[in-house]
Amino acid sequence: MTDLKPGSVVFENIRKDFGAFTAIPDLSLTIEPGTLVTLLGPSGCGKTTTLRMLAGLEHPTAGRILIGGRDVTMVPAHERDVSMVFQSYALFPHMDARDNVAYGLESSGFKKQEARELAEDGLAQVGLAGMGHRLPAELSGGQQQRVAVARALVLNPQVLLLDEPLSNLDARLRRRVRTEIRELQQRLGLTAVYVTHDQDEALAVSDRIVVMKEGRIAQTGAPRTLYEQPASAFIADFMGEANVISCEVLELDGDHAVIDVGGLQHRLPSRQNGPGSAKLAVRPGAIVLNPESGSGIGGEILTAAYLGGHVEYEIETPVGNFFVIDHSVEHLLAPRTAVSLGFRNRGLALIDG
Incomplete structure (x- = not known):
């Protein structure tokens, strides 16, 4: 050739x-x-x-x-x-x-x-x-x-x-x-x-x-x-699953913003968002599950599906339902278990509504 x-x-x-x-x-x-x-x-x-x-x-x-x-x-x-x-x-x-x-x-x-x-x-x-x-x-x-x-x-x-x-x-x-x-x-x-x-x-x-x-x-x-870094809810959802929820931008810190989601505060790139209401895309793997007593967004497990290498949960919270992928399969959480949700440092992005 x-x-x-x-x-x-x-x-x-x-x-x-x-x-x-x-x-x-x-x-x-x-x-x-x-x-x-x-x-x-x-x-x-x-x-x-x-x-x-x-x-x-x-x-x-x-x-x-x-x-x-x-x-x-x-x-x-x-x-x-x-x-x-x-x-x-x-x-x-x-x-x-x-x-x-x-x-x-x-x-x-x-x-x-x-x-x-x-x-x-x-x-x-x-x-x-x-x-x-x-x-x-x-x-x-x-x-x-x-x-x-x-x-x-x-x-x-x-x-x-x-x-x-x-x-x-x-x-x-x-x-x-x-x-x-x-x-x-x-x-x-x-x-x-x-x-x-x-x-x-x-x-x-x-x-x-x-x-x-x-x-x-x-x-x-x-x-x-x-x-x-999806630009919109369409991109976030099309490029793999994402939880799109409302949040509040509390303040700016250089190129970063401090946001509040159901009482949980988190720092991430601002992407030119100013203080006020905003939309947040959260990847299912960016969510950390903690016991109910832990700090975070309180919720209750609605469904749990074991898929070998990970567990898929649907969790009801005051700010909306979350789809969560958890790779900690040693201890499965049953439906109706109370949990609190935290965020990892990656897998979250402020997006256009």
């Missing part, structure tokens, strides 16, 4: 209409070469439409798309220098793995023997050396997925596009294959745009995550930033 040449991607004020419906009102986004950026969001948020416009399978109603500095807004898909891994993998069932990988090369003008040699190199690149003779039906789901990636990579694209590439795999295989995709992307220095609705998947593979809502960018940033 020849050296890949990762390119940048720029969306400039993109709008996409489908008749009277505007799917993407105004999208501007820059993706740096050699990075993996995930478009994440619920169904109907516009992430797949955005990917299809980048692939050339849809054309924007307004705005420009640039790949490697070249304006490709109205360039046909086959001239864009991108390759796409589809959700269904789209492998030809009557062709073996090598011929599946070689197909695009032959269609691009490579002689058959050269295409097959490059295909063998591509399969080796994704860990399938010596398996080129197998038909798709003779491969596992993860191996089929890697054949689809190899077929995309041998075309030496500036940008690799992945549309829900793990959705056909079971949970355990998804974890393994997403690690393989990330390692391959980093090793080859690929520019990759990845679409998923799975938050764990996005956190595991991405350099940057773009969370979309109703065709707009709700927030973008590194995985840790989005998880630990």
Whole structure:
């Protein structure tokens, strides 16, 4: 396989209409070469439409798309220098793995023997050396997925596009294959745009995550930033579960604020909030359970579910119900047990209402 040449991607004020419906009102986004950026969001948020416009399978109603500095807004898909891994993998069932990988090369003008040699190199690149003779039906789901990636990579694209590439795999295989995709992307220095609705998947593979809502960018940033510093209740709840409750900002201390939640005071970054009423996002793992006599927010356990490595509790308090994940499984607390709640130093963020 020849050296890949990762390119940048720029969306400039993109709008996409489908008749009277505007799917993407105004999208501007820059993706740096050699990075993996995930478009994440619920169904109907516009992430797949955005990917299809980048692939050339849809054309924007307004705005420009640039790949490697070249304006490709109205360039046909086959001239864009991108390759796409589809959700269904789209492998030809009557062709073996090598011929599946070689197909695009032959269609691009490579002689058959050269295409097959490059295909063998591509399969080796994704860990399938010596398996080129197998038909798709003779491969596992993860191996089929890697054949689809190899077929995309041998075309030496500036940008690799992945549309829900793990959705056909079971949970355990998804974890393994997403690690393989990330390692391959980093090793080859690929520019990759990845679409998923799975938050764990996005956190595991991405350099940057773009969370979309109703065709707009709700927030973008590194995985840790989005998880630990969500900008809104939507982001907090979508990037893993969060308890969103009311609090009072008592005072500011430099870049930090002192807040009060049901009599419990806590210090955390102010995020430009001034004194007064505010909203607080609390991750389930950021809550500490103490005996009823302890200082904190008093409450009562409504439900308890043992899940092996942790226990999930729902706890009723005067400031609202909390969903809590507790990794202290030695002593399970039964429903109707009185407790008090405290907060850890991480996993809390003031957010926009």
